[in-house]
Amino acid sequence: MAAPAGKSIREGSAQKRSAILLAARALFLSDGFDRTSMDLVAAEAGVSKRTVYDYYGDKRTLLAAVVDHTVEALSTAVQRAIDENLVVVPDAAQLEHALVSFAESITVSAIGSSDYAALMRLLYTEATNLPETRSMAWNAEEPEDAVATRFAAFDRDGLLHAPDPRLAADHFVALTISPLTSSLGVVGAEVDEHRVIVEGVRAFLRAYRPF
Amino acid sequence: MAAPAGKSIREGSAQKRSAILLAARALFLSDGFDRTSMDLVAAEAGVSKRTVYDYYGDKRTLLAAVVDHTVEALSTAVQRAIDENLVVVPDAAQLEHALVSFAESITVSAIGSSDYAALMRLLYTEATNLPETRSMAWNAEEPEDAVATRFAAFDRDGLLHAPDPRLAADHFVALTISPLTSSLGVVGAEVDEHRVIVEGVRAFLRAYRPF
DNA sequence: GCTACACTACACCGTGCAGTGTAGTTACGA
DNA sequence: TCGTAACTACACTGCACGGTGTAGTGTAGC
Numbered sequence: 001m002a003a004p005a006g007k008s009i010r011e012g013s014a015q016k017r018s019a020i021l022l023a024a025r026a027l028f029l030s031d032g033f034d035r036t037s038m039d040l041v042a043a044e045a046g047v048s049k050r051t052v053y054d055y056y057g058d059k060r061t062l063l064a065a066v067v068d069h070t071v072e073a074l075s076t077a078v079q080r081a082i083d084e085n086l087v088v089v090p091d092a093a094q095l096e097h098a099l100v101s102f103a104e105s106i107t108v109s110a111i112g113s114s115d116y117a118a119l120m121r122l123l124y125t126e127a128t129n130l131p132e133t134r135s136m137a138w139n140a141e142e143p144e145d146a147v148a149t150r151f152a153a154f155d156r157d158g159l160l161h162a163p164d165p166r167l168a169a170d171h172f173v174a175l176t177i178s179p180l181t182s183s184l185g186v187v188g189a190e191v192d193e194h195r196v197i198v199e200g201v202r203a204f205l206r207a208y209r210p211f
Numbered sequence: 212m213a214a215p216a217g218k219s220i221r222e223g224s225a226q227k228r229s230a231i232l233l234a235a236r237a238l239f240l241s242d243g244f245d246r247t248s249m250d251l252v253a254a255e256a257g258v259s260k261r262t263v264y265d266y267y268g269d270k271r272t273l274l275a276a277v278v279d280h281t282v283e284a285l286s287t288a289v290q291r292a293i294d295e296n297l298v299v300v301p302d303a304a305q306l307e308h309a310l311v312s313f314a315e316s317i318t319v320s321a322i323g324s325s326d327y328a329a330l331m332r333l334l335y336t337e338a339t340n341l342p343e344t345r346s347m348a349w350n351a352e353e354p355e356d357a358v359a360t361r362f363a364a365f366d367r368d369g370l371l372h373a374p375d376p377r378l379a380a381d382h383f384v385a386l387t388i389s390p391l392t393s394s395l396g397v398v399g400a401e402v403d404e405h406r407v408i409v410e411g412v413r414a415f416l417r418a419y420r421p422f
Numbered sequence: 423g424c425t426a427c428a429c430t431a432c433a434c435c436g437t438g439c440a441g442t443g444t445a446g447t448t449a450c451g452a
Numbered sequence: 453t454c455g456t457a458a459c460t461a462c463a464c465t466g467c468a469c470g471g472t473g474t475a476g477t478g479t480a481g482c
Binding site: 032034035164167170171174175178179199200203204206207208 | 243245246375378381382385386389390410411414415417418419
């Protein structure tokens with residue numbers, strides 16, 4: 001499509017790899033692993049089924065690749081949301097607003113259409129289909145640790161009373177993000193995302209405000 | 212086995228129905244819907260496959276029955292936990308202990324071996340396999356409403372400051388029960404359930420304690 | 423033009439599984 | 453003792469799907 005301007009070596013290869021991964025991701029997350037056929041993945045990726053098998057050896061390996069990719073995307077999205085919303089902390093008065101922006105940034109951009117929840121389901125349900133190392137290695141630890149690190153800084157600055165930053169991060173996620181990711185995906189849920197986040201942040205601040 | 216002492220009419224029938232339901236429940240929750248074969252359900256229930264199909268028409272109907280049964284069991288267990296731990300509220304000093312007992316009662320007895328989490332996964336993942344009415348009708352609303360009703364009473368008694376009892380109930384569940392149900396099921400998770408609940412209750416009380 | 427390579431199209435195999443049909447066995451009530 | 457209903461054992465169908473093998477096509481470098 002676009003003029004390569006560089007070496008065209010292996011470019012088509014990378015494109016196809018990505019197309020397959022994206023198609024598999026969308027299908028696995030929406031329909032589930034078992035109900036997604038490799039024929040459909042190939043068709044959705046605009047690629048022959050044989051190519052799918054040439055790139056990724058079998059279905060389980062493809063799943064592992066999808067999981068890795070999604071976890072990584074989530075992790076970087078969370079980190080960016082932290083950088084954009086929580087690094088410059090003006091004063092206690094604006095902490096609530098900053099936290100709301102942070103939570104909303106994650107729920108809308110990173111998680112998008114409740115990908116996070118779908119991924120969780122996928123991981124727990126399909127845990128037996130993944131090489132053991134992978135299913136325990138990640139466990140969403142990284143994003144929460146990043147939040148915890150930030151909260152530790154808030155504690156030092158007197159904006160938060162969080163002697164156990166990791167626990168505070170867990171509670172923050174539980175109050176703001178988890179309710180959204182778990183309720184979505186069900187028909188007719190129709191929750192007010194903004195209200196959930198605002199009320200979650202307020203409850204969090206009542207519990208973790210210093211003094 | 213035991214002497215009937217009454218009419219033996221239809222007893223075998225009810226026994227078999229139950230055996231099938233239990234076997235299906237265990238298998239669906241542990242292995243997932245798609246990966247559970249009807250032959251295995253029949254074998255596990257000690258019943259011929261034909262009988263399974265005579266009792267429940269097809270696999271989806273069996274799933275619906277399992278969901279109904281589990282939701283109902285959960286609902287009654289929550290109600291009983293409320294009755295046993297939260298009806299007699301001595302004073303504010305013992306509220307923390309009462310709430311901890313309540314949360315632990317749910318996580319250990321009702322939810323048992325993280326059945327709740329597995330059910331959730333099952334519901335979200337297999338939502339397309341259920342008649343639409345069922346997947347929206349329940350949505351764990353009933354148990355949370357029961358908790359909300361109790362919290363409203365606490366608010367009237369001055370034990371809690373919960374102007375929106377339902378929101379408080381959501382936050383309570385998010386802080387104490389949800390973390391456990393979602394982290395379990397993964398290998399090597401090994402969380403300290405008691406600590407999670409105690410810390411969750413404390414954070415909740417910091418956020419909802421009056422004055 | 424030739425070779426090498428990436429890819430497609432397509433046929434194909436084996437298997438597991440939902441669901442059915444049925445003959446035979448057991449138990450029980452009249 | 454007979455009839456009936458519940459249940460089992462088992463064979464069987466149809467199908468979807470994971471995975472493979474291969475012949476053929478387009479493309480790029482030499």
